Amino acid sequence: MFLKRIELQGFKSFADKTILTFDSDVIGIVGPNGCGKSNINDAIRWVLGEQSVKSLRGNSMSDVIFNGSTQRKPVQMAEVTLVFDNSRHLLNIDYEEVEVTRRIHRASGEGEYFINKTPCRLKDILNLVMDTGLGKDSLSIITQGNISAFADAKPEDRRALFEEAAGVAKYKKRKNDSLNKLNRTQENLLRLEDIIAELERQVNPLKRQAQKAAVYLEKKEKLEAIEISVICDEIETLQEKLEVAKQKAFDLDAQKAVHETTISVHDVKNEELRREMSEIDHEVNHLQNQFVNILNEINTLEARKTELDEKRKYALESAGNQEKAKELKRMLEEARYEYEDRRKRMQDMRTDLELMRKKQEQAESEIAACEEETQQASLLFHRLSNRRDILENIIKQPFTHQMGVKAVMQAQTTLHGVMGVVSQIFKPMMNYESAIGSALGGALYHIVTEDETSARHAITFLKKNQSGRATFLPMNVLKPRYIGRDHRMLCENSVGFLGSAAEFVENEPIFDPVRDALLGNVIVCDNLMNANELAKRLKYGYKIITLDGDIVHRGGSMTGGKQKDNHSPMQVQKEYNQILQQLQGQQMKVDQLQNQLTALVSHKRQLDEQIVQAQIALAKLQPIVDAKRAKYERLQIDYEQVAPKDDTAEEALMQDDLVIRLSDAYSMKDEIEQKMKQKRERRMKAGSEAERNDAIIREKRRELNRFQNEQREVEVSIAKLETNLENALMRLSTTYEMTYEHAATLKQDLDMEAARKEVMRLRSEIAALGNVNLDAPQEYEEVNNRYTFYTAQKEELEEARRKILSAIDEMDEAMIVQFKTMFDKINQELNDVFTALFGGGRARLILVDPEDILHTGIDIDVQPPGKSVQNIRLFSGGEKSLIAICVLFSILKARTIPLCIFDEVEAALDQANVERFAKYIAQFREESQFIVVTHRPGTMAQCDALYGVTMQQNGVSQLLKVHLKDAIELVDHGKE
Ligand SMILES: Nc1ncnc2c1ncn2[C@@H]1O[C@H](COP(=O)(O)OP(=O)(O)OP(=O)(O)O)[C@@H](O)[C@H]1O
Numbered sequence: 001m002f003l004k005r006i007e008l009q010g011f012k013s014f015a016d017k018t019i020l021t022f023d024s025d026v027i028g029i030v031g032p033n034g035c036g037k038s039n040i041n042d043a044i045r046w047v048l049g050e051q052s053v054k055s056l057r058g059n060s061m062s063d064v065i066f067n068g069s070t071q072r073k074p075v076q077m078a079e080v081t082l083v084f085d086n087s088r089h090l091l092n093i094d095y096e097e098v099e100v101t102r103r104i105h106r107a108s109g110e111g112e113y114f115i116n117k118t119p120c121r122l123k124d125i126l127n128l129v130m131d132t133g134l135g136k137d138s139l140s141i142i143t144q145g146n147i148s149a150f151a152d153a154k155p156e157d158r159r160a161l162f163e164e165a166a167g168v169a170k171y172k173k174r175k176n177d178s179l180n181k182l183n184r185t186q187e188n189l190l191r192l193e194d195i196i197a198e199l200e201r202q203v204n205p206l207k208r209q210a211q212k213a214a215v216y217l218e219k220k221e222k223l224e225a226i227e228i229s230v231i232c233d234e235i236e237t238l239q240e241k242l243e244v245a246k247q248k249a250f251d252l253d254a255q256k257a258v259h260e261t262t263i264s265v266h267d268v269k270n271e272e273l274r275r276e277m278s279e280i281d282h283e284v285n286h287l288q289n290q291f292v293n294i295l296n297e298i299n300t301l302e303a304r305k306t307e308l309d310e311k312r313k314y315a316l317e318s319a320g321n322q323e324k325a326k327e328l329k330r331m332l333e334e335a336r337y338e339y340e341d342r343r344k345r346m347q348d349m350r351t352d353l354e355l356m357r358k359k360q361e362q363a364e365s366e367i368a369a370c371e372e373e374t375q376q377a378s379l380l381f382h383r384l385s386n387r388r389d390i391l392e393n394i395i396k397q398p399f400t401h402q403m404g405v406k407a408v409m410q411a412q413t414t415l416h417g418v419m420g421v422v423s424q425i426f427k428p429m430m431n432y433e434s435a436i437g438s439a440l441g442g443a444l445y446h447i448v449t450e451d452e453t454s455a456r457h458a459i460t461f462l463k464k465n466q467s468g469r470a471t472f473l474p475m476n477v478l479k480p481r482y483i484g485r486d487h488r489m490l491c492e493n494s495v496g497f498l499g500s501a502a503e504f505v506e507n508e509p510i511f512d513p514v515r516d517a518l519l520g521n522v523i524v525c526d527n528l529m530n531a532n533e534l535a536k537r538l539k540y541g542y543k544i545i546t547l548d549g550d551i552v553h554r555g556g557s558m559t560g561g562k563q564k565d566n567h568s569p570m571q572v573q574k575e576y577n578q579i580l581q582q583l584q585g586q587q588m589k590v591d592q593l594q595n596q597l598t599a600l601v602s603h604k605r606q607l608d609e610q611i612v613q614a615q616i617a618l619a620k621l622q623p624i625v626d627a628k629r630a631k632y633e634r635l636q637i638d639y640e641q642v643a644p645k646d647d648t649a650e651e652a653l654m655q656d657d658l659v660i661r662l663s664d665a666y667s668m669k670d671e672i673e674q675k676m677k678q679k680r681e682r683r684m685k686a687g688s689e690a691e692r693n694d695a696i697i698r699e700k701r702r703e704l705n706r707f708q709n710e711q712r713e714v715e716v717s718i719a720k721l722e723t724n725l726e727n728a729l730m731r732l733s734t735t736y737e738m739t740y741e742h743a744a745t746l747k748q749d750l751d752m753e754a755a756r757k758e759v760m761r762l763r764s765e766i767a768a769l770g771n772v773n774l775d776a777p778q779e780y781e782e783v784n785n786r787y788t789f790y791t792a793q794k795e796e797l798e799e800a801r802r803k804i805l806s807a808i809d810e811m812d813e814a815m816i817v818q819f820k821t822m823f824d825k826i827n828q829e830l831n832d833v834f835t836a837l838f839g840g841g842r843a844r845l846i847l848v849d850p851e852d853i854l855h856t857g858i859d860i861d862v863q864p865p866g867k868s869v870q871n872i873r874l875f876s877g878g879e880k881s882l883i884a885i886c887v888l889f890s891i892l893k894a895r896t897i898p899l900c901i902f903d904e905v906e907a908a909l910d911q912a913n914v915e916r917f918a919k920y921i922a923q924f925r926e927e928s929q930f931i932v933v934t935h936r937p938g939t940m941a942q943c944d945a946l947y948g949v950t951m952q953q954n955g956v957s958q959l960l961k962v963h964l965k966d967a968i969e970l971v972d973h974g975k976e
Pocket of ligand 1: 011012013031032033034035036037038039040063064065066067068955
């Protein structure tokens, strides 16, 4: 027996464990309607892998689990096991006995499969029974429904039965698998083709980019090798320059200190001089008092002398000759003394006067020279002041020729958002006025506004008042412009480059955007020659201006020259600043000269005064000298008249010291006068010295000022050098990630000028490369690898597809042969089976499309005895069943099927046909095992054994082996 046993538990109406053991070839299963016979049939199909809930007569797979009845609770699990004898190895497995089990749990709804109690997949079970004839479309399980549907089915729906009989299912399955594989391959191929197309699109540009990147890297490497040395050299040069500038700053500091010391020394000196002058004044005062006193004393002595002389005169008249001679001799001595004394004093005075006159002459010529110089200096000062006034006037009344600008600026307070005119907003740094003027050009007279609305309002204002035109720069739309990083670097390495024009103006921070927009990308160069050279290097992409205001425009055109009366605001401002500076110097010069002149004039005035005083004194002394001489001569005559012949008279003594005292008083007076003169001279000298010191202090202060300015410039240049140095160091660290110390060890001994040019050349070549994708080589390699990989894959897939297609062709071939052979075999059997069952007539199978064996439908052409009905559908139900049964038996004859389960297939047949049918089954018992569900005694009579299925009141099927008679009774009893 092929199927040895069925074990059911919880399956449909078989709530309890039920075992059907098959020990005969033809087993009948009998029982009343609804007792559960077909559930056995369902159980077999279920185990063999039935997935159609509908064909299992349920709504869900868990409907196969015993659902309970009035007296029994539902169970939670259904399990059916089929036990096969596989000694003939009909099943595709090596075991002699095979147990196939399927289980389902109500809770999870999950099914489990087992082969020989080992869990397996549904697929394994389908494989196991494939081509045994036990498949779901096979003849092994035929129901009444199948039988009646067979005749009415469409020809193509009948095909499955024959395919199953021909055993092409395995090919079909394989073909299906192959087709699925082919589909997947096809899909993969499509996907691959998409990927390859996409990669193809990327690979060529990437290849170009990778080549470009390689060129870039090569140049970059070369550049790096040279530029590190160039930057090092630049750093060293900058450091040297910085050293020099710092030394200069130090020297300036030292000079400043020297000057400051000089100033303070002179200040101290002046302090001393002033103290000395005040002391001298005090002393002169004191001497003047002394002078007055001595004059008084002289007057007193003179009076006493006159009185004495009168007394002597009277005494002489009454005296004797000897007495007289003695007295006269004494008087003569006094007179001679006085005369000599006065004469000598007069001589001294004359010498003094002479000296003073010489000094006076010298002072006069000095004054004349100083006056001339002062006059010249004043003249220049006035000329400069006049020019300053004119320029001031121009500055105070700007925009005389720009009516529109003038009108807007006059109405600035009433117009919202008008911020100023460009020429007034920016103040060029010293010496950059011409350059900035040229850089701004026409924009000098543009009006800066907050935004476009403000500009619109101003334009409306100009229109309404017909006040002219003006150009406006709304701040909100201005875009900053810069010199590109690479270009900047190129500039910094060029001779004569000073910076961008924006660096040389001062303005309020709020106007920075205007500054950057107008001047950010304008380059300032020292002269036109260097400007041309730089323009060439920059490929004429920037406006370059020189300190003289000449311009090399973008594109290379040039503007230059000089205007006679340049009234551009920047020029006016420049001249005004220069004039203010000159005026300051000139004013100082004039002041200095005037001070000098005043000092000279006062000196001369003092000299004049002294001369006059000396002349007066001399004039006063002259008559005195004359009188003294006359007196002396007179006394000499008088004495000679009375004097003895031998003048042996003893030396006359000056008895009265009045004369000496008087002479001493006069000497004292002269001495005081001399002292006063000396003091005054010293006072004057000190005054001049103080003035000279003041002049020196002023001069030193001026120089100090100059030093301070110079120091500021040096500080600016130090700051610039430091910035440049910092930039160079930064370039080293950002571009090459190197410190200077490390870079210096790599520095090569190059001709720096040539190296710089090489750097420039490489830079411009690199810049000309444009955007470089440095990841391109790697990306190219990746993409190219993927491209190669996918192309190879595509070829492999195409090869696989070719193989699948050829395998499908082979399978088709095999299926056609197998199908056709089986079909022919069945067709051969059919006629015999038909005549046997119908008792005559003829029947044959027809291929609807013999050209397409793989898909053709199958028609049946039957001719029961004595009938000429062409269309199979026109036959009666019983006839249709019988025709189907004929085909069934033909198939059984054509090929062996180990197990056939017939579920009331003969229900529609009449008694005679049932018997014929039953007997026919018996013919196959040698090859096939039959399980026949039947109600018909004729069929039962041909069975070797009969199982009766009963269902008691509790709704649970039960099984019992019965004899034929009991079986008929069971069925009949059921009918009742
Ligand atoms: N899940 C289930 N739980 C309990 N009983 C079930 C279940 N499924 C089906 N049944 C019962 O099984 C019976 C139907 O069995 P079956 O169709 O095998 O009868 P039968 O003997 O073939 O009848 P007939 O001779 O009319 O063809 C019904 O009474 C039905 O109530």
